[in-house]
Amino acid sequence: MFSSVSGCAFAGIYAQIVRVETDAAFGIPAIEVVGVPGSEVRESRERVRIAIKNTGYTLRQQKILINLSPAGVRKDGTALDLPIAIGILLANELIRPDRIPYLFFTGELSLSGDILPVRGVLPAVCAAREAGIAACVVPVANLAECADLTDVQVFGASSLRECCDFINGRGTLTGMSGNGYLREKRDGLKDAAAVSPDDFADVRGQTEAKRAALVAASGMHNIALIGPPGSGKTMIARRLSGILPSLTYEESLELTKIYSAAGLLSGGGLLKQRPFRSPGTRITLPAMIGGGSDVRPGEITLADQGVLFLDEMPEFDLRILEALRAPLQDGFVRVTGLRSAYTFPARVLLAAGMNPDKAGTGGSREYLARISGPLWDRFDIGIRMKPVGYESLRDTGSGVPGAYTTETMRQAAEEARQRQLYRFRGSDLMFNSQIGPGQIRDFCRTDGNGERLLENFSREHAVSVRGYHRVLKTARTIADLAGSEDIREEDLLEAMTYRCGIEDVESKGEA
């Protein structure tokens, strides 16, 4: 008796639909798995056999052959336990076959027959949806992450027994219409997203840095905050997370898939906020870039579409800093594991804090020079910060009232973001910082003396073509914040001062 059940395997963070083909025939009783199973999948034979027994089914004394198709890809993890169990039960004619072609199964089995949570349920269900499958049975503990999906039904099963009853048309699973589970999860989510981080209103003085933070968040421009200890670099960088523009549905789905595959989802539904990742200076190369034997995403991928904050950036391992160069340029990262190489998304806003007066480092020139020229070149914005004076620290009403609160900044960033979305409709660009060299002419039109202004600036500061483009892209965001269609002289001037903060350290070191 032959059966075929849909399940999935993982390649990095990407799910691939796998057909579990099972054949039971007379022969010496045994279960054999072919089709490039990884070690966990090979082990699943015993686990599944005992789970089936403890669910109350008796298998015939037969030789069972399981083929995982397509045979060309290696299958790792425990998510194939459930579809393998279903396949064996079908091949033994112990459950009904009529619903199976429309269903997809993923989940780990315990020896008692309980269905345990697995990583990557969201990308698995999305892949199943793309393959035209109508309904997915997932571990009940993973159901919440699928709460915001449309066009596919997702049900949660807690045990093999529950799953089999459902297949036989005798019971219901969690999440089936009518039990209100999904609605409940969705409503819960709104509250979670409303929790706000620390407010920009707490940052006294530093108007220039706060303005630069707004520009950075609006166009996802890389920003370096350079200043002595206690000037508020960390304070400002951390508050970036509160003013990042909202996620579109597609962005949110992509991001949540990454977190699902990494096993880092808590709560339910799609992620509603851009990530803010702040790894410590002792982080390892694979933890930053991605890797390991089962090829997990690194910090740069976990920060995709959000902020990667490197506090005290010159203190990071130089190999790590250099490894960031390519992904910062390309928006994706190449990760190589033992047997395979993957491309993971890595579109981040890099925020860096650095203290140029670091004692015992042979002077600030050497210290900041740990960051190579090409890496400096990845920054659009460099801001020199001075410690705020005692006066402005004490002055509770410093600055223009209401000018730089998280709420007003978030709104301004959101409006600039909407202008960008409109400008880039039909392309895969999302933010001004992502405009390619070939698109600069189309998207970054200057008016008046803009062209001449830029040429003078490039000559005086010996700016590279890349630097020139970066100024234009930052100016594009500044014009978007002002609601201007063309880039005006004042937008260029502001963008140039930001770039000067980079060019100065890069070319001359600390004066």
Ligand SMILES: Nc1ncnc2c1ncn2[C@@H]1O[C@H](COP(=O)(O)OP(=O)(O)O)[C@@H](O)[C@H]1O
């Ligand atoms: N501009 C500022 N406004 C209010 N408090 C500040 C400011 N700058 C520094 N502080 C105070 O100093 C502490 C250290 O600031 P921090 O952002 O960590 O400085 P840095 O990262 O530049 O060394 C903060 O927790 C805050 O109490």
Ligand SMILES: [Mg+2]
């Ligand atoms: Mg700090």
